Amino acid sequence: QVQLVESGGGLVQPGGSLKLSCAASGSSFSIYVMGWYRQAPGKQRELVAGITSGGSTNYADSVKGRFTISRDNTKNSVYLQMNSLKPEDTAVYYCNAKHTVLGLYWGQGTQVTVSS
Numbered sequence: 243q244v245q246l247v248e249s250g251g252g253l254v255q256p257g258g259s260l261k262l263s264c265a266a267s268g269s270s271f272s273i274y275v276m277g278w279y280r281q282a283p284g285k286q287r288e289l290v291a292g293i294t295s296g297g298s299t300n301y302a303d304s305v306k307g308r309f310t311i312s313r314d315n316t317k318n319s320v321y322l323q324m325n326s327l328k329p330e331d332t333a334v335y336y337c338n339a340k341h342t343v344l345g346l347y348w349g350q351g352t353q354v355t356v357s358s
Contacts, residue, residue: 244267278336279335
């Protein structure tokens, strides 16, 4: 089993940057596919970025070129660097760990608000 704790959210002005962190406890972190999702009020949760155990990444079209996902298996952590933030990036951001056999796990979420 994996427990996920996100941090790093907050209020930022348009054009600013934030870095989200997700710390995982439990075993075998390196074999999980990790992802960042977000959910804005009144909208469905959507994938923002994902990273495989081998380091391959994918991004939603809306964040390509602005967001970067990374992982540090020695620290059992995954990160989301968010640059050039826009008001439409405002949402609760969730960390996700997925493995076909070991299961699917979610963090509690961290609020990101982009506003002047």
